[in-house]
Amino acid sequence: MFRKFDISSISSLIVLIWTIVMFDLAWGQLIRPTYVYEGLIGDIRSYFNNTCIIFLHSSPNSYEMQGLTEDNLHLMHLQKYLSSTLHIRTAFMDFHMFTTQVGQSYNKIKRPLFVLLNTNEDTRNNFANVSTWIMMSYPTWLVFFDNETNLEDFFFNVYVPFDCKFMVAQSSINETGKEIITEVYQIHKDKELRSNQFGVWDAERGLEGPSHGLYQRRNDLFGQNLRVASLQDPPVSLFERNEQNEITGISGFFGEIILLLQEELNCTFTYKEAGSWGMCLPNGTCTGAVGMLKNDEIDFAASEFMMTKQRLDYVSFTTPIFSTKCRAYIKRPESASIIKWDTYIAPFSVNIWRIIVFFIIILSASIVFIQKLFAIASIRLQDNSPSRFTEIIFFITGAFCSQGMDQSTLDPVRMVHLVTYLTAVVILAAYSAALISFLTVKTFVMPFTTMEGLLKEEGFSCGVIGNSAYYTFLQRTTDKVMSQVFDKLIRKETIAKKLPTSYMEGLERVCREDKYAFVTLDNMAALLQQKVNCKLEPLDVITPTTIAMTLQRNSPYRGIINAHILLLKDSGILQRLLETQWSVQLGASTTLWKSVEIGDIMPLLFLMIIASFISYLVYIIERIIYKNCFKRVKIKTNKSQKLKK
Ligand SMILES: *[C@@H]1O[C@H](CO)[C@@H](O)[C@H](O)[C@H]1NC(C)=O
Ligand SMILES: *[C@@H]1O[C@H](CO)[C@@H](O)[C@H](O)[C@H]1NC(C)=O
Ligand SMILES: *[C@@H]1O[C@H](CO)[C@@H](O)[C@H](O)[C@H]1NC(C)=O
Numbered sequence: 001m002f003r004k005f006d007i008s009s010i011s012s013l014i015v016l017i018w019t020i021v022m023f024d025l026a027w028g029q030l031i032r033p034t035y036v037y038e039g040l041i042g043d044i045r046s047y048f049n050n051t052c053i054i055f056l057h058s059s060p061n062s063y064e065m066q067g068l069t070e071d072n073l074h075l076m077h078l079q080k081y082l083s084s085t086l087h088i089r090t091a092f093m094d095f096h097m098f099t100t101q102v103g104q105s106y107n108k109i110k111r112p113l114f115v116l117l118n119t120n121e122d123t124r125n126n127f128a129n130v131s132t133w134i135m136m137s138y139p140t141w142l143v144f145f146d147n148e149t150n151l152e153d154f155f156f157n158v159y160v161p162f163d164c165k166f167m168v169a170q171s172s173i174n175e176t177g178k179e180i181i182t183e184v185y186q187i188h189k190d191k192e193l194r195s196n197q198f199g200v201w202d203a204e205r206g207l208e209g210p211s212h213g214l215y216q217r218r219n220d221l222f223g224q225n226l227r228v229a230s231l232q233d234p235p236v237s238l239f240e241r242n243e244q245n246e247i248t249g250i251s252g253f254f255g256e257i258i259l260l261l262q263e264e265l266n267c268t269f270t271y272k273e274a275g276s277w278g279m280c281l282p283n284g285t286c287t288g289a290v291g292m293l294k295n296d297e298i299d300f301a302a303s304e305f306m307m308t309k310q311r312l313d314y315v316s317f318t319t320p321i322f323s324t325k326c327r328a329y330i331k332r333p334e335s336a337s338i339i340k341w342d343t344y345i346a347p348f349s350v351n352i353w354r355i356i357v358f359f360i361i362i363l364s365a366s367i368v369f370i371q372k373l374f375a376i377a378s379i380r381l382q383d384n385s386p387s388r389f390t391e392i393i394f395f396i397t398g399a400f401c402s403q404g405m406d407q408s409t410l411d412p413v414r415m416v417h418l419v420t421y422l423t424a425v426v427i428l429a430a431y432s433a434a435l436i437s438f439l440t441v442k443t444f445v446m447p448f449t450t451m452e453g454l455l456k457e458e459g460f461s462c463g464v465i466g467n468s469a470y471y472t473f474l475q476r477t478t479d480k481v482m483s484q485v486f487d488k489l490i491r492k493e494t495i496a497k498k499l500p501t502s503y504m505e506g507l508e509r510v511c512r513e514d515k516y517a518f519v520t521l522d523n524m525a526a527l528l529q530q531k532v533n534c535k536l537e538p539l540d541v542i543t544p545t546t547i548a549m550t551l552q553r554n555s556p557y558r559g560i561i562n563a564h565i566l567l568l569k570d571s572g573i574l575q576r577l578l579e580t581q582w583s584v585q586l587g588a589s590t591t592l593w594k595s596v597e598i599g600d601i602m603p604l605l606f607l608m609i610i611a612s613f614i615s616y617l618v619y620i621i622e623r624i625i626y627k628n629c630f631k632r633v634k635i636k637t638n639k640s641q642k643l644k645k
Pocket of ligand 3: 281283284285
């Protein structure tokens with residue numbers, strides 16, 4: 001009936017339990033005055049912001065009607081106070097009912113506060129039973145101790161994990177009405193119970209809680225040994241070994257992080273090597289570091305793990321270390337060998353060329369027009385400047401190529417000359433600038449930039465690190481293109497057992513083979529770019545990813561490790577580490593001088609050769625045509641020159 005237990009059913013449960021409680025509870029459940037329960041529970045609840053309170057009790061003779069005893073009346077008051085006055089959902093439940101009817105669905109209740117009203121024998125035993133199957137750190141606990149019980153006895157055989165919020169309320173011996181609240185935890189199952197004073201409570205002042213947060217109070221693992229695994233994945237993480245080939249430490253980015261953590265947490269590490277990051281098969285077997293975490297071989301994996309939903313079923317992640325993007329990289333296509341025939345006209349668009357031609361014609365036409373006007377007005381031209389339209393066009397074009405023109409005696413024509421020169425200077429400057437950048441900036445044409453393009457391109461193959469989150473990500477993706485990429489390209493590689501096992505291997509293959517794309521992280525590609533001997537080019541982003549380290553699922557150390565990673569972040573240490581360890585040489589390979597290759601000036605050379613060839617041709621043709629009259633022309637000109645003199 002209560003297999004699916006959630007908040008909404010709590011209210012109906014309360015009604016049910018209300019009636020049960022009235023007749024159910026044995027004598028002696030309450031060992032404090034009601035006002036202590038009311039006040040302390042209310043204050044603890046508001047300190048931890050719990051959304052609901054569940055009282056767990058043992059009721060030895062549950063079917064005997066107790067009637068409205070004094071105890072039950074007090075309980076009624078207590079519940080009425082909490083639910084009506086403080087508006088907190090409250091339920092009374094005996095351990096048996098809790099185990100059978102709520103069972104594993106307890107984790108559907110959000111932020112519950114579990115309260116034990118006393119520590120009598122039955123309560124203790126039932127509680128010890130419950131502690132074997134419940135995740136102790138999920139609820140907040142509050143137990144009222146009587147004066148006879150001591151902590152060690154009560155918690156005998158009960159494991160209170162490191163991240164558990166377990167409060168014990170004990171009456172002060174000196175002051176009546178004052179409660180001393182102690183929090184208890186263990187570093188590890190085999191370690192002793194530790195206790196700190198959490199605060200004190202009395203009716204007037206209420207709860208005086210601790211001034212520090214949970215992990216500021218519990219900031220010491222007292223030398224607890226954590227088993228850490230990492231991967232041989234230089235330069236991000238690599239192992240240091242001694243002569244016996246035992247791993248003594250990890251260096252690189254993650255090595256630095258865990259050293260800082262070790263110092264802060266006061267713990268020790270033993271290291272193991274994982275073969276891969278790991279992924280989980282549909283039947284639940286996991287490989288690599290993820291598998292080691294799942295099988296309790298290690299506590300912590302210090303390497304870069306992509307945070308994915310699939311992995312969450314098997315491990316838990318620390319707080320994110322950094323974010324990056326995941327995409328495929330290919331080798332930069334060759335560019336130098338191509339002769340670009342349009343290099344010398346490409347700097348200007350066709351329309352600009354048209355306007356320049358138009359300008360030349362307009363300017364020539366206006367010169368002709370002005371000269372004609374003067375001719376009509378019968379003003380004799382004193383100079384022998386050219387007057388034919390074609391000739392003038394030739395000179396104006398010359399001016400645009402920064403050649404001089406003969407001076408004219410006519411002022412309007414001079415004005416036109418001025419306009420011509422100014423325009424030519426501007427156009428020439430713009431053209432030179434554009435041409436230089438055209439010649440020096442090496443452009444290369446990407447065959448494609450998207451994964452879709454990769455699919456369509458013939459003969460391309462695509463790889464991803466086997467046994468990794470990328471692999472699982474591509475395998476399980478709902479994106480159409482990506483699942484096609486997986487089905488058509490990656491599956492083939494998997495079957496051929498050619499998937500790389502490290503980033504370096506994958507990127508080297510990108511350089512070695514002409515048509516190979518490799519899916520990796522931006523950070524990694526940037527870092528390893530210096531180590532491979534070709535230029536890598538990214539395709540479009542497949543997905544943004546967040547990188548974290550991993551811990552065992554529900555690891556009790558997750559909270560304290562997260563707290564310290566956040567401290568590292570806040571203090572800027574993490575950022576500094578990222579900058580020094582991840583992008584060391586990024587600045588080193590900055591722009592070198594690019595030289596203009598022979599291919600770039602090829603069009604110009606051709607133009608020169610063709611132009612001289614044509615001019616020789618024209619010269620020869622002229623020679624043949626005018627052969628007969630050549631001498632006469634010469635004599636004529638000689639005569640006219642003599643005449644002029
Ligand atoms: C409870 O909520 C308050 C305000 O929202 C917050 O300041 C406080 O830190 C919370 N307490 C805990 C233990 O989360
Ligand atoms: C670190 O742990 C050891 C126990 O291994 C303990 O003796 C020592 O006091 C702890 N150091 C700090 C600074 O808490
Ligand atoms: C799951 O499948 C893998 C191979 O497909 C196999 O090696 C492994 O033993 C299987 N595990 C279980 C628990 O069936």
